[in-house]
Amino acid sequence: MGMGMTSAWSRWCSVLVLAGSVACGTIKSAPPTPPRQTKLDLGINQFELKNGMRVAIVTDMNAAEVTVTTRYDVGAVDDPAGKEGLAHLAEHLMFEQEYEGSTLYERLDRVASYHNAYTWLDSTVYETRVAPEDLDEVFTVEGARLALRCQGLSDEVFARERAVVENERKERAISNGIAAALGRAAFGAGHPYDRLIGGTQGSVAALTKADVCAFVDAHYAPGNAIVVVSGPISPEEVDAALGKLLGRVPQRNVFAGKPVPATTLAAGQVEIAAPVEDEFAVIAWTLPADAGLRARMRAVADLMVDRINFHAKGVAYLGTLGGDEASALAIFVEPADDETLAAALGAAERGISGLLQWLEEGHFEGARQAAIHQVFARLEDGSGRDGQIADHLAADRPPGATVGAELKAITSLDRDGVFSIARQHLRWTTARRIVVKPAAAAEAAKGSASDGAIHLARAHRLVADPALADKPADVFTKLNPLRQAQVRRLGNGIEVVLMPSSSTPTVDVRVVFAAGYGDEPQGRRGVALLTAHGLDWSGSDGKHVLNLRAAGGRVNYDVGLDHTSFEVTGMGMHLDYYLTGLERLIRNGRFGSLGIDAAAESVRRAVKAERDPVRNRLVDAYLAARYGKDHPYARASVRRHFDFGQLGADELSDFRDAHYRPDAMTIIIAGGFDAALADRWIDHLFADWGGKAAARADGPLAQPTPAAFALADETSHQLAIDMVWSVAPRRSGLAIDRVAAEMLAAFLDDVRAQLGATYGVQAEVTERRLDRAITLAGQIDARRAGEALALIRRRLDQLAAGGPDLAAAFVAARQRVLADLRAVRTGASALAASATYDAALEREVDTDVALAAEVGALTLDQMTTLGALVPGRAVVLAVGPKAALDAAARALGLTWATP
Structure with a gap:
């Protein structure tokens, strides 16, 4: 062993998990089922x-x-x-x-x-x-x-x-x-x-x-x-x-962290005020130190959440309160618009207290499999795994033994165990019930130690050798998992993307259609969202639905400007159930009034935040300038513009028939699974599906009109600002735009590094099918808005001027972009999200590998985008105190429009 070892190496034990009794039937002539076991090593x-x-x-x-x-x-x-x-x-x-x-x-x-x-x-x-x-x-x-x-x-x-x-x-x-x-x-x-x-x-x-x-x-x-x-x-x-x-580093004697005593939450109901817009409730129980018992409590609470959502009009979800040394399991309950909090709490009480009378075998097994998935998902790359391991070590819990205890507790959980957990640890009468009522946010301190100007005489923080600006950079791609993606196209046009690149046996399965808000017809705004959320299984597919749910699968939906996706996460050993359930929903699903009403209610909850008519007019004017008045993006995803009154089952069916077709579809599977077996199941389920999607227009491309909009808000102590420059929304020039945005981001860091006037002002490239833009966004201390925006203006002018003075900044930015393109998280959901993003943009899944080569080949003289990054060519939106808005307008040379 090397220097400084005081104990022997230890090895995380391999963990073997066997599936419970999930299947209730098989498909004739189906491919082999995956082995109903999984292994982590x-x-x-x-x-x-x-x-x-x-x-x-x-x-x-x-x-x-x-x-x-x-x-x-x-x-x-x-x-x-x-x-x-x-x-x-x-x-x-x-x-x-x-x-x-x-x-x-x-x-x-x-x-x-x-x-x-x-x-x-x-x-x-x-x-x-x-x-x-x-x-x-x-x-x-x-x-x-x-x-x-x-x-x-x-x-x-x-x-x-x-x-x-x-x-x-x-x-x-x-x-x-x-x-x-x-x-x-x-x-x-x-x-x-x-x-x-x-x-x-x-x-x-x-x-x-x-x-x-x-x-x-x-x-x-x-x-x-x-x-x-x-x-x-x-x-x-x-x-x-x-x-x-x-x-x-030498050893030193220091103070350990303050111990936190073991805590038992007091039972009963308490009402508090907090800076929230709408009232909600939290139902909480003390979590014990024992890892296995904690895992069982989460699994049973997940069943309770399902039951609460059955009874309530609003929504319930699971979370935690507290920290590493004392924590509580919490169910958050948010009432619907036409539901009182008292009614929502009544539904919660029925869901929690009635669990023992309601529990069915399929629901129980589904909760157990979902709990197994959660344990493994926390071990994925990019999931917070390493922080969790550090927490285990800090509490003297061996990480391997802790995970093993969680899995053993879950896999051995039976119906009697569920009843025992519910009676002993998750009773309504022993819960701490917190009713949260709206209260005004506490006013920030008017004075502070930083009232005086802070000016550090240093340039932007990134330092690099300017001599490299005319030379290509080394590109590191040998470990990029995108290179390992397996891509093929079925005869009916379905694209298949398999990414078996995770070290954990979890999977994320997605069906992505090339249609979203931007594809909605006039007069039918919101139809993309209601089509996805309102689609339900046919009654004839009950067996497959039960299999999906008993395997811990739940279908989630995501609708964007350019795509609609149906998603299931779970264990690779149940991949056949997930694929079959998705296939039945997409090909054989139906629209019922209950599903449509539930989808509409979820949208109405989101619309509650859009209450201010002045702010709404400002947003509408900003989006019209950002994309063009008649562009499909201008109003597509603004939910208060949805045409609910004109949308029923017929309209949803029309949208589905036009867009949910194999030639507009991508199947994505990422995680730890058998790719060859997945291919066989995909062929079995989807290869015979026919039909053509409606032709998708290649435009119109976004046509922004430079403008500056402002809204005075005297309650704010900060100035929020967004500046957007549209660039060509096609593959060409993306490398230049990525490096230009990174150069801008480095220069914007001066607002923090020199003035201390912000927690952060960011810049990035945003991409959509019909638009690509460089965006600047952040919040600035309102008292220092003038000098902060003046500094930003100087940095924008410096970038626009170009020339050899930017050489070092260019080299540093190019290297940062290459590092970002290298940084692929290999957890199942992270990989699937990356592939979904590419599908929405209608590009190859390994586009970033080719993009890295283009970025590495760039030299400073090719950075043509920089000349466009001036305030007068941007669409700008600012919100803050009037004095800060006035100072910002002077600094940027703009005149605010107030719709």
């Missing part, structure tokens, strides 16, 4: 370095990158009284130490496709994704973070980052306020979880650099850290890198 090794740092290595040879997750045993519960937000501000500043001429943020930005950090109640977590050859650089950064702590942090950098965090508090005031109110109602006043993660704007403004430095010295040390490394890398490679870098 992810490699995990864990050990401890001599300096006290604990390490876990997850060998995932299907991953495209290496992920390093570092968890510190310190979180919001450790904020001293009166210094709320200290842990979160420390997290921000731990990217800003200078090491060998660059900040840690800059060093990560050069090599990482993704890096970020999060402060939770009980922990602070840093996550970085890189190519395997850059692992040493990540360990260098993590070692420097521990060794330097506050060294090299200037007063100016501290003031700027504190202002950034204040702006973050403003942006998240409502969501954080809701979470804090629920935490207090659930766990009680004075409990360690009775707090606002990140503090308030006022509490952050009062923090000093000395506060942060003392906090970091007290908590950031090897013995308080857990590092999880995952990806296509061997334990020996990680061991060698650790020994050279993190293993050399």
